[in-house]
Amino acid sequence: MRNKKVAVTGGLGFIGSHLVERLCQENEVVIVDNETTGSIKNIKHLDFSNISLDLGDITEIDLVNSFEGCDYVFHHAAMASVPASVADPIQCNLVNITGTLKVLLAARDSGVKKVVFASSAAVYGDNTNLPLSESTPLKPVSPYALSKAVGEMYCQLFADIYELPTIALRYFNVFGPRQDPNSQYASVIPHFISRILKGERPVIFGDGEQSRDFIYVKHIVEANLRACLSDFTGAYNIATGKRTTINQLVPVINQTLGRNMDPIYNEPRAGDIKHSLADVSKSEVLNFKPSINFADELGETVQWFVKNSCR
Structure with a gap:
């Protein structure tokens, strides 16, 4: 355009x-x-x-x-x-x-x-x-x-x-750069990145086996x-x-940041769904069929947060 x-x-x-x-x-x-x-x-x-x-x-x-x-x-x-x-x-x-x-x-x-x-x-x-x-x-x-x-x-x-x-x-x-990790209702990926960067354990609502199409x-x-x-x-x-569980996110982010933070599990939130796949x-x-490399894209997102000190 x-x-x-x-x-x-x-x-x-x-x-x-x-x-x-x-x-x-x-x-x-x-x-x-x-x-x-x-x-x-x-x-x-x-x-x-x-x-x-x-x-x-x-x-x-x-x-x-x-x-x-x-x-x-x-x-x-x-x-x-x-x-x-x-x-x-x-x-x-x-x-x-x-x-x-x-x-x-x-x-x-x-x-x-x-x-x-x-x-x-x-x-x-x-x-x-x-x-x-x-x-x-x-x-x-x-x-x-x-x-x-x-x-x-x-x-x-x-x-x-x-x-x-x-x-x-x-x-x-x-997900991606510029997602707000400081909101009370922050999405899961910026929430995890922000907490792990600060040396805090990420919080998972539910058992973490809920899945999303990121x-x-x-x-x-x-x-x-x-x-x-x-x-x-x-x-x-x-x-x-493609489907990814919430539990699968933590080790990828930990590896990218060189950390080893285990998650905290809390009660599920009202209104949240268990699984989503398109x-x-x-x-x-x-004519929309994106080429996907989730690990690389998540890595780019993590590096943006590191660079911009969103902690």
């Missing part, structure tokens, strides 16, 4: 900032972010000549003005934590459902060509019929998961009723670009189709 104007909601966040980093090289990028979980430090290394900031909450600011002249919108702004959504379902509903509706309305009214919606594998819930395909019935088990399922439905509704092309990307477990953030960026420029709509799994055959129509 080049010579376009695009908006990235949540563009100061973990995934959003990587998307901005790629897009701003050859396009004009508008970032919409309220800095709740995102940070300007995530893009401080970029050339701002092609970047403009519209700081504010998607539920409050004038998104039509934000999206003026934009060809595409990448919607990543969200309450992106299962435990946080369980603790505050009303706020989750406001940000993830009402916020998504406002993004879609503004995109429609601004003449945007397509909206790419960041959804989640959480919409499948604790479904044991693995691998999970896009035809698998949705079974959300947390307010976060429910909000993403509703967001997908709104995307399809706007495509059907208002002829606004939309595509929903169901991310599985994304995907590196650079592949997520590539999937967004391919989905945006395609003629396809609907929902697509964005994952590797059927990625449908996403191949997007």
Whole structure:
């Protein structure tokens, strides 16, 4: 993609900032972010000549003005934590459902060509019929998961009723540089890296045999670009189709850091699912089939944390 104007909601966040980093090289990028979980430090290394900031909450600011002249919108702004959504379902509903509706309305009214919606594998819930395909019935088990399922439905509704092309990307477990390890609800990989770097034992909720389909953030960026420029709509799994247990992460991170920290096991968290694995055959129509070297990608992530002293 080049010579376009695009908006990235949540563009100061973990995934959003990587998307901005790629897009701003050859396009004009508008970032919409309220800095709740995102940070300007995530893009401080970029050339701002092609970047403009519209700081504010998607539920409050004038998104039509934000999206003026934009060809595409990448919607990543969200309450992106299962435990946080369980603790505050009303706020989750406001940000993830009402916020998504406002993004879609503004995109429609601004003449945007397509909206790419960041959804989640959480919409499948604790479904044991693995691998999970896009035809698998949705079974959300947390307010976060429910909000993403509703967001997908709104995307399809706007495509059907208002002829606004939309595509929903169901991310599985994304990891990579710039994930926040200091959040109360930090994702497992940055949590493990941060604690081991500090000489502390990583905390595993449950027995550690729960498994995830981990995907590196650079592949997520590539999937967004391919989905945006395609003629396809609907929902697509964005994952590797490979499963890793939480217990398997600890020795790899220990080895990379030259440490030997045994994990602490705590009670499982409410709303967390046991296993997750994607059927990625449908996403191949997007010409998206990432080459995966999990150990190397995890190593790159660890080295970023070491270099940036996220301790």
